[in-house]
Amino acid sequence: MPVEWQPVRQSRTHELVLQSIEEQVFAGKLRAGDRLPPERELAPVFGVSRSALREALRVLETIGVLVAQPGRGPDSGARIVRNPDDALGRLLRLHFALGSYSLHDVMEARVALERASFAAAATHASEEDLDEAGAVVHRMSQPGILPEEFNELDTRFHVKVASSSGNALTSTLTAAVRESVRPLILRALEEVDDWPATQAHLNRQHAEMLRLVRLDQGDEAADLAELHIRGFHGTLVDEDRTGGDADGATA
Amino acid sequence: MPVEWQPVRQSRTHELVLQSIEEQVFAGKLRAGDRLPPERELAPVFGVSRSALREALRVLETIGVLVAQPGRGPDSGARIVRNPDDALGRLLRLHFALGSYSLHDVMEARVALERASFAAAATHASEEDLDEAGAVVHRMSQPGILPEEFNELDTRFHVKVASSSGNALTSTLTAAVRESVRPLILRALEEVDDWPATQAHLNRQHAEMLRLVRLDQGDEAADLAELHIRGFHGTLVDEDRTGGDADGATA
């Protein structure tokens, strides 16, 4: 094959600053809860302008490893935190909107993640978590509920089960993936023919999944969860052709 | 439970700009390949300074939906792209380093994702993809190979199988999750007692997984992949106690 030179693209000082901060994190010298020096002090330390430093901090903020607060006192300034959920959610939401993933891809990912969630929840979930999930299902079962709120509660149910499994990563991924298709799901719920029947059907599945989890029947719960998700996405996937690869991307 | 008021935190003009651009994406008015106006023109359109606009663009860039290039000509300026892999990789890498996820969480997520990958690859992968994966396994099997390169190739193998499954999302997630524990895996490989034996063992599994995929035996391939991943992470998980929840986060 040909040599395929590619530009070296050095410079971009804010990336160098970013890299430097990242190294501190990887080395364990910067940990969650630590505070960074004020921007006006830190910029000269790196030998860059405040703007460049701020852009690096902005990157860390969008990743969810840093929050900044103005003012004075112990809570002010830039602090290292661990809040991946919002960042991951926004990332997947935008990329799904841009067509980086098809709805089919999202469905398969949900199946994979939530199968694991339900299976693990059966053995690891506390009574408290399950009661909370049960309360959500109960609220979803109320007669007059609208698709809007149902969608909200459905998300909460699935995320709650995921978090009750004790796995922070799959929980975060589940929430983010579910979140990325929320508008689509909502539209689908609003356009369904017999909404009360659909609502009842979905909630029967929810209740049954929860029952299986309580009985420690993880595999059965996972199977039902897969059925639940596939059944729900199934009608959407057929009419969806946003997916896959096209032009102008990943370059 | 108590009401738990939380601050509303308005302002932050760059977030408003960001929100405005995101809406254009969600509405489909901004699509992959589109170019944004120059910063000096766009800033006054939003009624903000160039710095604030730039911070919004920087956020989009770290999410992987935008690239910017200086200079002049058709390739210059800010363009909408779809490159989630780097963004997702950096996100998980940093959060793993910060202890947002335990190694156990990562292992379970890998099992869930890669089970799906191998199962789907059995039915969807092209001969070409599988040959490529086979070539990687072949290179990993060479006698004198060092853990460093082995780790690199192992990542490529798993990611290749994931991408061959035709699911861009699970592929991206697999790559990012695998990437986040790469340093740990490398260290583990370097500290193994009998490296050649370990190498041979892992490659037997790789070859067997690939064989099962070629035979369209997706379930068996998934089972072996799970065994493969658990076996590999197993020794690490025991000595790892970074995980779970602690202080100063997610606030």
Add this chain to the structure above:
DNA sequence: ACATGGCATGTGGTCGGACCAGAAAAAGGG
């Protein structure tokens, strides 16, 4: 007519300084 070199133009990237809003600490007054 064509190739070549230099110049103007336009892009993101960076810099320095200034000011604003808000919150806490410090100072002042009862």
Add this chain to the structure above:
DNA sequence: CCCTTTTTCTGGTCCGACCACATGCCATGT
């Protein structure tokens, strides 16, 4: 001692300028 006012420190924003680089244009020379 408590309450009010002032100061101080923080991130957030804005403005204007310059830099590096790539392109396009134009004059020049052959």
